[in-house]
Amino acid sequence: MRHVLLILALAAGACRIPNPDHCVHKDVHSDAWCADNSPERPWCSPCVADGNGCVKTQPDPDACPSYEPDTTTGDDTTGTEG
Amino acid sequence: MAASPLAAALAALALAAAPAAPENMSPAPGPWEPVAIDMSPETPSGPLPATSGATSPRGPVPAQTDAAPASPTNGAASTNGAAGPAAPVGPAARTPTATSPGLATPGMPGPASAPVPSDRPTEHVAPASPPVPVAAGMEGPAPAPGGPWCHGSAACRRLVILGGVAGGLGLGAVITGVAFVARPLAVDPADPTSLVTYRPAGAAFLAVGAGLAATWLLTLLAARKAGRLAQRLHAAVP
Structure with missing residues (x-):
């Protein structure tokens, strides 16, 4: 049903743009960004x-296949660089 | 060349009495020089009859000189003579035709307005403006019912209709565009990392609507102009 609504919305002229507020688009190291900005929720889930x-x-890869952990794990407490 | 034996004898006497002429001069100097440019056709019966009715003591030669400027063609000498001095016969009364060849000699002085027969093909000049059928139907003097704005002009009515259609479509496009632009961003439920927006579509609708509105305005102006033209035509043609 949700896919049908999405198709209908796109057919009506809707456009999909990246969500600039999502942690995925905040930084390359999205988990580190979440750990820096919300220490109680240090994981970034694309779902x-x-x-x-x-x-x-940490998101379950089975429940959220698009999740990819950072190459540098959460021991990076100095923030996001690069 | 000589119109009569008397003239020929006088010319011979003048030539004998005159000194030797240079090589580049005309061989017939003297008071009889006008005789040398006599272009009247010679008739078997001798000199032509008096054309203007005037008699000269010098004979027919002055009569020819008098007739030369008046009738460059001289083909109608009999008619001039028949008309007499009272007949107002001028260059305009003569109509040189192609059936009288040899009458127009190059170098012969004549009236500037005298037509010269030519071998050039006749040029067919089109009229400046072709006749316009008035009763064609659209904008004629016939009473054409119509609105008071178009004055019976079919073109005006068409423009008004087209303008109305364009204006309606433009208005709809503008309203849709405004609605799309005013719609807030929403998170895509299928992909939380994306947003669903209608602003690009709204901008496109607004652009199309603006174009259609401009079309409606220009079409309305054109229809108004057509209506005024029809009004002037109706006023000009009773």
């Missing part, structure tokens, strides 16, 4: 929209 996509637990 959640609330809270800029930051979640408390």
Whole structure:
């Protein structure tokens, strides 16, 4: 049903643009960005929209296949660089 | 060359009495020089009859000189003579035709307005403006019912209709565009990292609507002009 609504919206002239507020688009190291900006939710889930996509637990790859952990894990506490 | 034996004898006497002429001069100097440019056709019966009715004591030669400027063609000498001095026969009364060849000699002085027969093909000049059928139907003097704005002009009515269609479409496009632009951004439920927006579509609708509105305005102006033209035509033609 949601896909049908999406198709109808696109057919009506809707456009899909990246969500600039989502943690995925905030930084290359999205988990680190969430850890910096919301320490209680240090994981960035591409399947959640609330809270800029930051979640408390690491996303399950089965439930959220598009999740990719950072190459540099959460030990990087100095923030985002590069 | 000589119109009569008397003239020929006088010319011979003048030539004998005159000194030797240079090589580049005419061989017939003297008071009889006008005789040398006599272009009247010689008739078997001798000199032509008096053309203007005037008699000269010098004979027919002055009569020819008098007739030469008046009738460059001289083909109608009999008619001039028949008309007499009272007949107002002028260059305009003569109509040189192609059936009288040899009458127009190059170098012969004549009236500037005298037509010269020519071998050039006749040029067919088109009229400046072709006749316009008035009763064609659209904008004629016939009483054409119509609105008070178009004055019976079919073109005006068409423009008004087209303008109305364009204006309606433009208004719809503008309203749709405004609605799309005013629609807020929404998170795509299928992909939370994306947003669904209608602003590009709204901008496109607004642009199309603006173009259609401009078309409607210009069409309305053109229709108004057509209506005024029809009004002037109706006023000009009773």
